[in-house]
Amino acid sequence: MLLEYIRRQRRTGLFLASCAAIFAAVVALYGYPAAAVGYAALLCAALGLAVFAAGYAGFARRHRELRRLLDAVNETVLPLPPARGMLEEDYQALLRAVCGHRARLLARSEARRQELLEDYTLWAHQIKTPIAAGRLLLQSGGEPDREALAAELLKIEEYVQMALSYLRLDSESTDYVLRRCDLDEVVRGALRRYARLFILKKLTLDFRETHRTVLTDEKWLGFVIGQLLSNAVKYTPEGGRVRIYPDGETLVIADSGIGIRSEDLPRIFEKGFTGCNGREDRRATGMGLYLCRRVLTGLGHGITVSSRPGEGTIVRLLLHDGRLETE
Numbered sequence: 001m002l003l004e005y006i007r008r009q010r011r012t013g014l015f016l017a018s019c020a021a022i023f024a025a026v027v028a029l030y031g032y033p034a035a036a037v038g039y040a041a042l043l044c045a046a047l048g049l050a051v052f053a054a055g056y057a058g059f060a061r062r063h064r065e066l067r068r069l070l071d072a073v074n075e076t077v078l079p080l081p082p083a084r085g086m087l088e089e090d091y092q093a094l095l096r097a098v099c100g101h102r103a104r105l106l107a108r109s110e111a112r113r114q115e116l117l118e119d120y121t122l123w124a125h126q127i128k129t130p131i132a133a134g135r136l137l138l139q140s141g142g143e144p145d146r147e148a149l150a151a152e153l154l155k156i157e158e159y160v161q162m163a164l165s166y167l168r169l170d171s172e173s174t175d176y177v178l179r180r181c182d183l184d185e186v187v188r189g190a191l192r193r194y195a196r197l198f199i200l201k202k203l204t205l206d207f208r209e210t211h212r213t214v215l216t217d218e219k220w221l222g223f224v225i226g227q228l229l230s231n232a233v234k235y236t237p238e239g240g241r242v243r244i245y246p247d248g249e250t251l252v253i254a255d256s257g258i259g260i261r262s263e264d265l266p267r268i269f270e271k272g273f274t275g276c277n278g279r280e281d282r283r284a285t286g287m288g289l290y291l292c293r294r295v296l297t298g299l300g301h302g303i304t305v306s307s308r309p310g311e312g313t314i315v316r317l318l319l320h321d322g323r324l325e326t327e
Contacts, residue, residue, distance in 0.1 A: 005059045009052075016048065119272070119287070123163055130155035151196045158230060162287055165223055169294055176298060181218045183251065183319065184209045187244060190225040197233045203240055210246040214319045220295050221319075224303075227288040228253045228315050235313070251317040260307035268305060269293045 006013075020041070080096075083089040134152040137145055168175060191198075191207065198205055214221075232242045236257035243254045260268065267273045272286040289305075296303050302318035 001060060001063065002056065005056050008059075009055070020044075119166070120163070122272070123159065123287075127156060127159045130159070147196055147200060151200055154193070154196060158226070161223065162227075162291065165291055165295075166287065169291065169298075176217045176220065178215055178217055178299075180213045181216055181221070183212045183214050186218055186222050187225055187251075190222050190229055191244075193226060194229045194233060197230075198242070201233060201236070201238045201240075203233065203236060203238075203242055206241065206243040206245070208243075208245040210251060212246065212319075216299050216301065216319065220299060221301075224292045224295050224317070225251075225253070227292050228317075231288060232257065232313070247316070249318060249320050251319055252314060253317070254312060254314040256312040259309040259311050259313055260305070261309055265305065265307065269303075 080092050083092050130152040134149055134156075137149045137152065187207065187210075191205070197203075229242070232253060232255040236242060236255045240256040242256075243252070245252050245254075264273075268289050269292075270286075271290040273290075274286040293303055296317070301320070304316045304318070305313060306316075307313035
């Protein structure tokens with residue numbers, strides 16, 4: 001530590017040595033007695049040593065304080081020593097601002113980590129259901145029901161796609177690719193994916209073509225329509241009906257399912273909200289409609305839901321594209 005302090009004070013030492021050399025040269029030119037000069041030099045040296053010792057003591061004390069602060073770097077508020085001067089006050093204010101910002105980032109990161117842990121714990125619990133159902137189909141003996149097994153695999157694929165979409169939406173940048181798309185082809189693609197579920201539940205499908213092109217991301221819009229069809233199949237009793245038809249700029253997906261209670265409607269787009277239907281159907285994650293609204297908002301589209309218990313649910317996708325421009 002002493003060598004470090006000497007190194008830091010080398011410029012001051014060189015300056016004082018230069019002054020002493022000039023002083024000695026001037027004294028020699030004027031012929032002053034050497035004893036008087038030596039006595040003055042001795043007094044200056046003694047004073048210099050005292051100043052050096054005091055400076056070194058202060059340097060050592062500040063070094064110990066900084067080491068103590070380093071040991072307490074993980075604390076929310078650093079125990080800073082009293083500032084000595086305006087510049088130290090500025091440095092300490094800057095340090096407090098940095099520590100406060102770091103604490104906020106840590107709190108936000110921990111909250112996000114806890115949120116992800118809860119979401120994926122629920123996701124892992126939900127995906128066990130189709131996995132267990134598929135295992136039972138394989139262990140039932142004889143030739144497994146291929147259609148039923150394919151339906152369970154489709155549910156697993158749906159859960160995986162939902163998790164991947166959730167991660168993409170929470171990333172710093174999305175992979176939206178906006179272009180003019182044939183809306184009917186997007187709907188048909190989603191219907192092909194869920195055709196097995198329609199067949200297994202003997203649901204009637206009434207699809208009226210829109211004959212429209214929309215400026216959107218075909219993949220993400222297909223994901224939204226797929227989620228809505230999945231909900232329609234899930235909550236529509238066997239033998240029910242699902243209708244898809246245009247209404248002006250709106251694409252309507254209506255089912256004859258169990259419906260949604262009026263007290264649940266204002267919250268259906270909240271993340272993790274399952275409502276009364278979700279408590280009855282343990283497969284509900286409360287993520288589907290939340291992701292749908294986030295995707296549609298990013299694409300400049302809109303979504304509304306109306307429903308009555310026992311009378312089905314009507315979902316309207318407002319696919320206007322006036323706010324979007326292609327690149």
